[in-house]
Amino acid sequence: MYLGFDKIPYNWHEQIINLLSERIVIVDCEGIILYINEAYCEFLGTTVEKAIHRPVQDVIENTRMHIVSKTGQKEVATIHPINGSDMIANRYPLYENGELVGALGTVTFRSPEEWQMYKSKIQHLVEELKYYKTKVEKDLKSKYSFNDLIGDSATFLAVKKLAERISGSQSSVLLMGESGTGKEIFAHAIHNNSMRSSLPFVAINCSSIPEHLLESELFGYEDGAFTGAKKGGKKGQFEIANNGTLFLDEIGDMPLSMQSKLLRVLQEKEVQLVGGQKSIPVDVRIIAATHRDLEKMVEEGNFRQDLYYRLNVIKIEIPPLRKRKEDIPLISVRILKKLEKKFFRKGIELSFEVIEKLIQHSWPGNIRELENVLERSINVLDGQTIQMADLPLYLRDQMTKSNELTQPNTSNQIAESTPIPVQPLKETLALVEKQAIQNALNATKGDKLEAAKLLGIGKTSFYEKCKLYDIK
CATH class of the missing domain: 3.40.50.300 (P-loop containing nucleotide triphosphate hydrolases)
Known part of the structure; x- marks a missing residue:
């Protein structure tokens, strides 16, 4: 048999209301407090006797109960600053025979301490949710332009x-x-x-x-579409x-x-x-x-x-990369910049012999293979410039086999190399520097800005050296 609220002893009502998590206030259509429970008064630092029959705005700071009682517009789950804390407030208009007669207000948290306790319990869940939301949104964005x-x-x-x-x-x-x-x-x-x-x-x-x-x-x-399907x-x-x-x-x-x-x-x-x-x-x-x-x-x-x-x-x-080999120096520079961040290095360069070797290779694995080659080279690199010895063995083997095919197989296999003439060191270094600039310009098809980047020097310095060595 169903027992309605009217079957509950009247002297229980106040106790039940005070045991609820909400703090309750009721005002008439003029915003005068008709009822406020003890728990709310305790939170406000007053008593029922002092609060009753007074304008609600005189008792509860930042209240909007007098507004809701006149407009009839409910306000649900709104932030209500009270006593230096943000409470969660709900405000509902009250009607009798279709006529607006007042409003009911509740506050979910009865004290700042209760709010902090609740907040501490859910804060890590909120932060975790925010983390995964941000991660998902990031994963669903395009990464390249x-x-x-x-x-x-x-x-x-x-x-x-x-x-x-x-x-x-x-x-x-x-x-x-x-x-x-x-x-x-x-x-x-x-x-x-x-x-x-x-x-x-x-x-x-x-x-x-x-x-x-x-x-x-x-x-x-x-x-439940199949065994092991995720719930929901x-x-x-x-x-x-x-x-x-x-x-x-x-x-x-x-x-x-x-x-x-x-x-x-x-x-x-x-x-x-x-x-x-x-x-x-x-x-x-x-x-x-x-x-x-x-x-x-x-x-x-x-x-x-x-x-x-x-x-x-x-x-x-x-x-494929083999059909646009002239792009290899530029692509290599970009890959090296990316790898420098990964390896916490700066100013890594390629020697001109390495650039020539990279251009000669057929690259069956395309740009992915080139990136793997450069990453492997950085792993074994001692200085700042990647040399032939730093390249993977299969690229160096190709160089050796290529040399064997192009050199005549005679009994006198050890050919005498042309010695570099003995001259002042300054002139020798100038000769090498000039050759390096020319190789860089060849690799970039005459693009001086890109050649300067390959050499790791500034634009102004590069132009001055070109003028010095009469390089057009």
């Missing part, structure tokens, strides 16, 4: 210009290129230069996720990237069964969670990348033709 795409060769500049021009489009982009050519940096830069730049950028590597997990990773899943379900990458950009790296490695599901999402612009029934609309721009020959895969039946044409609206082919 077109300024991070280094090179001034004609082939590379044409590709970079095309990518900049189409970045403002909403069409899908297909990035083609060998591994290590910088496809992901292009994807970041395109998003960063688009109208979606302030919205999520989500990257997923289709080759690194097992086939049975790829669907739930892309589309998400409902609570999980958002997919499409839903996370909504209104932004989704970068599908290594799209050529996506299983055929997933290709058909991806095609449906791209056509219908909606996803259905694994184990779910309803569809969720999504607005996502797709940037896909692969090192595979998708046209050949289509012919062989390993890639869906309809998906290929859906992705291949704008195709950008990124040239």
